[in-house]
Amino acid sequence: MTPSTLKDRVRCAVQTGEPKKPQPVRAAETVDGGTAEELHAAGQQDGGETSDAVLTWLERYGKHFTKALPSHVDNGAFFAAVRAILPGLASCTPASLLQALLTCARFGLIPNGRHAIIRREGKLAVFVPMYQGYVDLMYRSGRVGSVHVGMIHAGDEWNYEPTAPAPLDFTHRPALELSREERGKPILAYAFCWMTGGARSQVVILTREDAEDIRDEYSQAYQRAQQSGKNDSFWHTDFDAMWSKSTLRRLHKVVPMSAELVQLSRADDAGDAGQAQVLHAPDEDAQALADAKAAHAAAEGSQEPQRVATLPRKRVQPKRPGSRRARRGGKGRRR
Structure with a gap:
C-alpha cells in the first residue's frame, strides 16, 4: 500500500x-x-x-x-x-x-x-x-524609502492625471466615513513608492479587467484549477490580494530592482508553473x-x-531489388 x-x-x-x-x-x-x-x-x-x-x-x-x-x-x-x-x-x-x-x-x-x-x-x-513579501524585499534593497499599495473603491474620492508633476498627478481619499456597503466594491488597485533620494516613482494603476487579463494569460495555477473544476487557486479564493500583488509586480518595472527581488519573481513564477523553485x-x-x-x-x-525492460531489437535493412545480397538469396558475402 x-x-x-x-x-x-x-x-x-x-x-x-x-x-x-x-x-x-x-x-x-x-x-x-x-x-x-x-x-x-x-x-x-x-x-x-x-x-x-x-x-x-x-x-x-x-x-x-x-x-x-x-x-x-x-x-x-x-x-x-x-x-x-x-x-x-x-x-x-x-x-x-x-x-x-x-x-x-x-x-x-x-x-x-x-x-x-x-x-x-x-x-x-x-x-x-x-504582496507584503514583495514590499519587505523592496525595503531591504536600501533604495526604497516607502511603498504604498492601495485599492480605490467606488465611493472614494480620487484623481489621476499622468501629465501632471508628482505628487499632484495622483490623489486618493478613501471614504472611510461610509459603511462598507456604501463605499462600494474596489474598482482600481494602485502602487507607487518614494525612493530614498526623495523622488517618487511612477504610479501604477490596474483595473479589475487588467487583473483578469493577467490572471488568464499568465497564471497556470488558475488555469489548472479551472480545468480541474476545483476553483481553489488564489485567484479564486483571494482575488483582491492577487490584484494588489499584480499591481506591485508591475511597479517593479518602473523602479530599480534588487537581485533578490528578481529571484523572488522567478521563484513565484516557477511555483505558479509547477516547476522547481x-x-x-x-x-x-x-x-x-x-x-x-x-x-x-x-x-x-x-x-x-516494476517496469519490465524491453530489449532493443536489431533493425533489419530491407532488401533492394537487383542488389548483390538479393541475388544471393539474402546470404552474406562469400569469403
Missing part, C-alpha cells in the same frame, strides 16, 4: 529496516539517527501528531535553515509558523515541502499568510510570496533537497510496480 500522507512518507523514510542501496545519497543518511520509535513517541501527543512527526524530521535540516534565514528573521518564529501550517500540508511529499520551506527561508519570509504562504497543489507543497540555492540547500528526494524515493519506490 502506497503511503498517502506526509507523516506516512516520513515514517517510511526513517524506518531502520529500510534497505540500503549503493548510491551517493542514501535514505539512511537523510535522517541520521531517526527511528520508528521516535516518530511513534511524537505521534502519541494529543493534537498535531503529523506536525510533530514532520517537525522532528525537518529539525534534521536545522543547519540548512539557519544558514538560509537572514539574520533579522528569528529561527523560532519561522518554525512556529511552519508548525501552524503543517496540518494542511499532510498529503504533500517531503521533497516538495523541504524545497518550499527552504525557498521561503532563503528570502527571509515567514509563511504566516501575510508575507508568504506554503500552498498544497496535489501532493506538492509550493512557496507563494504575498530553488533556483538560487547554495550547495548546502541543494544537498538537503537531494536528501529529501532520496527519502521520498525510498519511501515510495518499493511500492510502485
Whole structure:
C-alpha cells in the first residue's frame, strides 16, 4: 500500500529496516539517527501528531535553515509558523515541502499568510510570496524609502492625471466615513513608492479587467484549477490580494530592482508553473533537497510496480531489388 500522507512518507523514510542501496545519497543518511520509535513517541501527543512527526524530521535540516534565514528573521518564529501550517500540508511529499520551506527561508519570509504562504497543489507543497513579501524585499534593497499599495473603491474620492508633476498627478481619499456597503466594491488597485533620494516613482494603476487579463494569460495555477473544476487557486479564493500583488509586480518595472527581488519573481513564477523553485540555492540547500528526494524515493519506490525492460531489437535493412545480397538469396558475402 502506497503511503498517502506526509507523516506516512516520513515514517517510511526513517524506518531502520529500510534497505540500503549503493548510491551517493542514501535514505539512511537523510535522517541520521531517526527511528520508528521516535516518530511513534511524537505521534502519541494529543493534537498535531503529523506536525510533530514532520517537525522532528525537518529539525534534521536545522543547519540548512539557519544558514538560509537572514539574520533579522528569528529561527523560532519561522518554525512556529511552519508548525501552524503543517496540518494542511499532510498529503504533500517531503521533497516538495523541504524545497518550499527552504525557498521561503532563503528570502527571509515567514509563511504566516501575510508575507508568504506554503500552498498544497496535489501532493506538492509550493512557496507563494504575498504582496507584503514583495514590499519587505523592496525595503531591504536600501533604495526604497516607502511603498504604498492601495485599492480605490467606488465611493472614494480620487484623481489621476499622468501629465501632471508628482505628487499632484495622483490623489486618493478613501471614504472611510461610509459603511462598507456604501463605499462600494474596489474598482482600481494602485502602487507607487518614494525612493530614498526623495523622488517618487511612477504610479501604477490596474483595473479589475487588467487583473483578469493577467490572471488568464499568465497564471497556470488558475488555469489548472479551472480545468480541474476545483476553483481553489488564489485567484479564486483571494482575488483582491492577487490584484494588489499584480499591481506591485508591475511597479517593479518602473523602479530599480534588487537581485533578490528578481529571484523572488522567478521563484513565484516557477511555483505558479509547477516547476522547481530553488533556483538560487547554495550547495548546502541543494544537498538537503537531494536528501529529501532520496527519502521520498525510498519511501515510495518499493511500492510502485516494476517496469519490465524491453530489449532493443536489431533493425533489419530491407532488401533492394537487383542488389548483390538479393541475388544471393539474402546470404552474406562469400569469403
